[in-house]
Amino acid sequence: MKTTRAQRPEAESHRERAWAHLLDNSTGIRRMATYGPYEHKRLGEIARRYDQICQRAQGLLHPGATESDVLAALLVIRALRDKLNSDELMLISLARSQQVTWARIATALEMKSRQSAERRHLQLSQAQLRADGTKPRTQSERVEVARERRSRRAERDWARSHARAIRAHAEELNAIGDLQRRADRSREAMLMQAPVQDDGTAPAPVSMTWPAALEQCLAEHIRLQAALKGESGTQRDEMEDWRSQQHETDILHRMLGLLRYAADPRHLDLSDRPGLRERIAGLDAEFRRHTRR
Template identity: 55%
Template structure:
């Protein structure tokens, strides 16, 4: 398309890169007067405000209408297209959300959007909604993400309950591991510690000092916390709580034991510590790790009355 410059416009075309000016330019009347733009707050106004002049610019681009468009008109139309695209995306998001509040299924929405199916419609809605964060700062999730999150919650509850059901075993092995005199030295000599030190050395010019890994200290701290909990369980603060004090104590105990299990299983990997001179303890830790992982794969909580050995 050939364009001609407007001799009365002393500014270059780049000076027109302003959304308000671009929108106003397409609301000009043929006589040069302006209709009042209907946009504010950085979002487009009504489509009817610019429809006629926008169509004229496009017809000139096709060569079906004279005179040719000016540079400023063409650039204004391009910027308006971007603004309208944003407006249409936002309108689509609002309309899709409205459809869902009216209990219209994703399958029907997909049909009217001419998408391949329910999942495509939901992905489209998620793609649009991620550009507009909710007031609480969260980002909407697809159904598959919600399902996966629900599975993770069930798995976490099952892991916590498994740890509580196997409390004696976890406590016994954790105490044996924490009782190793040179536990911290073993961990700091491990392959994992050497890799971490090498990575830190590659990031600096100087030779870094070794930094003790923290999980042995965390293990002993968690054991001490468990001992305090068992010797003096916290008293309920809300007597009207419908769950009752026993339930809350069980949840606190499950939380402590779940963390303790995670710390113990660090030692299941020879990369993290060498226990070759303590084969019985090493076998017990590996067995505990294997059993807990097997439970996690099934993602089912233990049956009532299961053994706590």
């Protein structure tokens, strides 16, 4: 008669109960009443009991291992593997903190090269959870993050080197009296306002946010430049200059991003201002060529 999941011993599916099962003595009287973290388990006793179960499973000892014995041993193997991996990472990190070379660590790990030891350390690090319960990024994820950072840095550098053109085009665009109305009547806005309800009624009119954001960005840049001009006669340290430079670069980068809406006819119709449209489109094309490198 097969047992249901509810009838099966917890040692077959619960790591803590599996560990306690292997700590039972031969008479079946449990010697361990409480369950603590794996790192505080009695490894010596578990090793002896585990060896006995393996020998019984092979028919070398009697009585033979029960189903619960075998399944509990499998669960304990997983727990031991996790603990050994954690301990290996801790010991490698400790060795490195004591200035032990990767070559010596590779020898202790029975690996052929220092690169193999470094890869092993990386693999173990990726498998360990952080304190907040998240896993570290994989190598491909770290490469992607680094690529994204380089791309963003290149964008910011480009925006700063083209500050005059960005500011001039933004001011000219912002000076259009009906800019907000044009944006709200763009193809993109019409698409966002298309009927989506079952009854065919259209949603509330959409007000595109980028024209107001562009105006705020320009005002922020004007305030920053006025503040810097007012401090031109005072002595500033290098850190203050760096912060101001980063602040201005951030504004210009955002301003460029907002300007690029005007480069796309879906977001803004500038057919009556072909010169401005071509200048903004040219700036956007040059930016895209630079950032694709």
